[in-house]
Structure formats: C-alpha cells, structure tokens
Amino acid sequence: RIIEELFDRQKTFWADPSKRKAVLGSRRAGKTEMWARILTVVAMQNPRTLSRIWSHARLRAKELLWDQFRFLHGRHGIQVETNETELAIRFPNDAIIRLVGADKDKEIQKKRGDKTIFEVLLEAQSWESALLEKTVEDVVSPSLFDLDGTVCLEGTPGAIRAGYWFNITGNNDLDRTWQCSHPKHSDWMCHRWTMLDNPHL
Numbered sequence: 001r002i003i004e005e006l007f008d009r010q011k012t013f014w015a016d017p018s019k020r021k022a023v024l025g026s027r028r029a030g031k032t033e034m035w036a037r038i039l040t041v042v043a044m045q046n047p048r049t050l051s052r053i054w055s056h057a058r059l060r061a062k063e064l065l066w067d068q069f070r071f072l073h074g075r076h077g078i079q080v081e082t083n084e085t086e087l088a089i090r091f092p093n094d095a096i097i098r099l100v101g102a103d104k105d106k107e108i109q110k111k112r113g114d115k116t117i118f119e120v121l122l123e124a125q126s127w128e129s130a131l132l133e134k135t136v137e138d139v140v141s142p143s144l145f146d147l148d149g150t151v152c153l154e155g156t157p158g159a160i161r162a163g164y165w166f167n168i169t170g171n172n173d174l175d176r177t178w179q180c181s182h183p184k185h186s187d188w189m190c191h192r193w194t195m196l197d198n199p200h201l
Helices: 008-015 031-044 058-076 105-113 129-144 166-169
Strands: 019-024 050-055 081-083 088-090 096-101 118-121 152-155 176-179 189-193
Touching: 008 031, 019 166, 031 050, 031 058, 031 096, 031 118, 050 058, 050 129, 050 166, 081 189, 088 105, 096 105, 118 129, 129 152, 129 166, 152 166, 166 189
Parallel strands: 019 152, 019 189, 050 096, 050 118, 118 152
Antiparallel strands: 081 088, 088 096, 176 189
16 A cells, blocks of 8 residues: 555656665655655565665754654554654564765774664755765665665765766666666666656646
C-alpha cells in the first residue's frame, strides 16, 4: 500500500535494481516526498538494519522529512519508536532510520563505522562538490559494503556545470533514465523528471 502511493516516475526509480541511483528533477517534482515511503519499506523488509538520510545540515533533514515519516506511519498504523533528539526511527523488527547532517567533517567521520542497507543524500546540488564526493565515496559507500546496500542522490540542476553532482547527472541525453557516461561514475543510473510529471500538483 505504501509503494502504491508513489507516482509512475517514483515507482520506476524504486524498481531500478541499481546500487547507485540519482534523481535529477525540477523543484516541486516530488523527489523528496518519496523518501519517507521508500525508507519505510526498506526498513520493514530488512530487520535489524540501518538506513540513513543525509542533508548538508542536520536541521534541514528534519525540516524536510521528520513530519513526513510521522504522517505516513500514522496513516498506515505502523508502530515505531521515535527519538526526536537523535532523529531516529526504530521499527518493531529493530530496523532503524536515522536523519543525519554533514554540517561538520568531524560529524561525518563519526559515521564511518556504521553498517547500512540504504543511504540517501538530499539536495545534492547544495553540497560543496568535494564534500559530497568525500561523503559518498569515503563514508557512505564503505558502510554499504557488508549488506550490498544502495546509495541514492537527489537534487536539482546545479549552478555550475562541473563537479561530482554534475558528472553524475549532467548528460544531455533526453532519455528519462540513463547510465552515467562519465568514466569515473559509470556505475550510476540517473532518473529525471519535472514538476509536470508530478500528478499531485
């Protein structure tokens, strides 16, 4: 029932088996709105696992998604334990979702030892390119290794046609979904849609 709430472009993204996926979209395209649903399903299907949602600022992650999780779980009668101080959601099967920030390098480094099943980095266009790449390649990707997990980036087109985010999403191919052609990032699949694809507007 939760997945059925996604619209077509979101369902295509969810069904993509790639381990590295990106969403490039316009504002109001419904990118952020899918994460509460996807992460909830991942948690319910994978007991005793950890999933994380990153933002460039921890408070921003809370602003974007904390209430969305609360409303979703209430609507579907999903019993969870929430810790608003830690921004953590624990499910009855002991799966956990955490909202984390990349405000400080010291805080990012503390996350190195975690073993995760799913990682999402929000508003990738707002990150400094070197920090985004370091977080994904040096912290997030090694955390996913044990469980063969998935990392997802999402954001709008950046102001500069260069850097980590652009290299993953900047292809001018008009196809909705395509494999990144950049030699360093050919394992990424990029999905694209705009607000015109969002039936809720």
